[in-house]
Amino acid sequence: MGYIDIVKNEYIKEILHKGIRDDGRKFMQYRSIQASVGTIPNAEGSAEVDIGNTKVLAGIKIDVDTPMPDKPEEGNLIVSAELLPLASPDYDIGPPSPAAIELARVVDRGIRAANILDTQSLFIEKDKVWSVFIDIYVLNYDGNLFDASTLSAVAALLHTRQPKYEEEKVIREGTLPKLKTNGMVTSCTFGKINGNILLDPDGSEESIMDTRLTIANDENNNIKAMQKGLHGTFSIKEVESMIDTTFEKSKDLRSVLSSLEN
Amino acid sequence: MFKLEGNKPQLIIDGKRTDGRGFDELRPIKIEANILKNANGSAYIEWGNNKILAAVYGPKEALPKHTADPTMAIIKSRYTMAPFSSLEEHGRSGPNRRATEISKVTSEVFENIIMREMFPGTEIDIFIEVLQSDGGTRAAGITVASVALAAAGIPMYDLPYAVSAGKIGDQMVLDLNKIEDNYSDADIPMAISPRNGDILLLQMDGSITKEDFSTAYSMVKKAGATISKIQKDALKAPYEKIIEKYR
Numbered sequence: 001m002g003y004i005d006i007v008k009n010e011y012i013k014e015i016l017h018k019g020i021r022d023d024g025r026k027f028m029q030y031r032s033i034q035a036s037v038g039t040i041p042n043a044e045g046s047a048e049v050d051i052g053n054t055k056v057l058a059g060i061k062i063d064v065d066t067p068m069p070d071k072p073e074e075g076n077l078i079v080s081a082e083l084l085p086l087a088s089p090d091y092d093i094g095p096p097s098p099a100a101i102e103l104a105r106v107v108d109r110g111i112r113a114a115n116i117l118d119t120q121s122l123f124i125e126k127d128k129v130w131s132v133f134i135d136i137y138v139l140n141y142d143g144n145l146f147d148a149s150t151l152s153a154v155a156a157l158l159h160t161r162q163p164k165y166e167e168e169k170v171i172r173e174g175t176l177p178k179l180k181t182n183g184m185v186t187s188c189t190f191g192k193i194n195g196n197i198l199l200d201p202d203g204s205e206e207s208i209m210d211t212r213l214t215i216a217n218d219e220n221n222n223i224k225a226m227q228k229g230l231h232g233t234f235s236i237k238e239v240e241s242m243i244d245t246t247f248e249k250s251k252d253l254r255s256v257l258s259s260l261e262n
Numbered sequence: 263m264f265k266l267e268g269n270k271p272q273l274i275i276d277g278k279r280t281d282g283r284g285f286d287e288l289r290p291i292k293i294e295a296n297i298l299k300n301a302n303g304s305a306y307i308e309w310g311n312n313k314i315l316a317a318v319y320g321p322k323e324a325l326p327k328h329t330a331d332p333t334m335a336i337i338k339s340r341y342t343m344a345p346f347s348s349l350e351e352h353g354r355s356g357p358n359r360r361a362t363e364i365s366k367v368t369s370e371v372f373e374n375i376i377m378r379e380m381f382p383g384t385e386i387d388i389f390i391e392v393l394q395s396d397g398g399t400r401a402a403g404i405t406v407a408s409v410a411l412a413a414a415g416i417p418m419y420d421l422p423y424a425v426s427a428g429k430i431g432d433q434m435v436l437d438l439n440k441i442e443d444n445y446s447d448a449d450i451p452m453a454i455s456p457r458n459g460d461i462l463l464l465q466m467d468g469s470i471t472k473e474d475f476s477t478a479y480s481m482v483k484k485a486g487a488t489i490s491k492i493q494k495d496a497l498k499a500p501y502e503k504i505i506e507k508y509r
């Protein structure tokens with residue numbers, strides 16, 4: 001960390017005590033959110049999501065695969081995330097970092113728990129099922145990858161075409177039905193800095209926050225996944241209040257999802 | 263390269279190619295500079311159905327230390343294809359052997375063109391991410407990386423571009439797309455320094471004659487005028503908006 005960062009971090013902490021965020025937002029306010037689907041026509045599904053300067057692209061491919069031994073009549077869902085070195089000076093080349101693995105697993109849990117994908121409908125015949133690969137590509141990092149990634153993954157899933165399997169061949173082009181999905185899941189992520197809780201922390205806020213909490217919920221306000229991160233703690237009151245905020249703010253996220261057109 | 267024998271599709275019908283282009287016609291190219299906030303310079307290109315992002319970080323301290331050159335900057339390029347980038351099955355993430363080779367030849371293009379001796383002991387990273395592929399990604403990648411480097415303010419002797427030529431039957435053609443690439447008789451990607459026409463990258467596989475090669479080079483050279491203009495316009499565009507605002 002350079003001296004400028006140290007000064008900036010102190011400044012961010014100081015003004016938070018006066019109730020001010022560096023970019024002028026309220027504590028429980030998202031940055032502007034932009035989403036579009038069908039960015040990569042070659043992929044079966046794709047979506048690009050911007051939350052402020054954070055930019056995430058999710059791409060979906062569907063292949064014929066063998067089922068998991070313990071679930072012989074269900075298709076597979078495989079979520080992975082890449083923190084591409086072009087997205088930030090702090091990201092390095094190499095195998096997925098623990099941060100990338102955590103990100104993919106939290107997104108995976110939300111989608112799985114909410115049953116967005118009906119894995120039983122992905123069964124083809126004995127020993128043959130569809131595998132749905134969701135790849136989350138972080139293109140520019142400025143905090144809150146969890147919400148941007150879940151949003152892009154779900155947006156892409158809702159606009160994915162289902163390939164056909166005919167005479168041992170996968171047909172990916174032409175008129176294809178939509179992939180079967182049920183409902184939606186979105187997540188809200190909070191950061192805690194010196195006791196102040198902020199929705200949608202940006203990159204500089206993330207670099208100094210003590211604790212992080214991600215809450216994923218569906219349209220009926222059932223909580224579908226939670227993940228606490230970093231060394232700090234939350235009180236039960238704080239968590240309850242964040243759950244309420246999540247229920248409130250997820251309406252906006254769902255309206256982003258339902259307004260998308262391919 | 264793997265070539266399918268037998269039921270080869272007809273790539274040229276009535277003097278037109280599968281996508282309706284003439285023999286020396288480029289696919290539509292669009293470039294936008296500086297679209298990523300964190301990178302020192304970046305650019306995005308849509309070249310036909312190819313969609314590619316390039317970002318430049320540096321010059322910065324060369325790490326690990328033993329890779330540093332005390333007399334000049336080292337260039338580290340990394341070309342990768344997204345697992346969802348092709349119309350075929352899900353790919354493997356990260357660089358494979360093909361991507362490693364492309365990264366190497368891309369680095370060598372820019373080693374020639376960047377004023378490396380201005381930044382001893384440093385490295386300049388060039389990341390090329392292919393988000394969607396449709397043939398000719400290495401050429402499009404070099405073309406967009408040039409723009410990203412210029413946008414990063416890296417001093418260069420020239421603004422190189424790249425495009426491939428190829429042979430379909432007896433006909434030499436410019437800028438092969440995916441189907442043409444799969445079934446053509448030769449594929450010749452080239453990167454050119456426009457100031458003197460020097461060849462910075464040259465690869466080829468298939469079968470061509472010496473005359474074919476000369477034809478390929480003049481097609482690539484001629485296309486350079488168009489590509490260079492698109493590159494320069496992309497670099498000017500952000501500033502022209504500012505000029506427009508205060509006019």
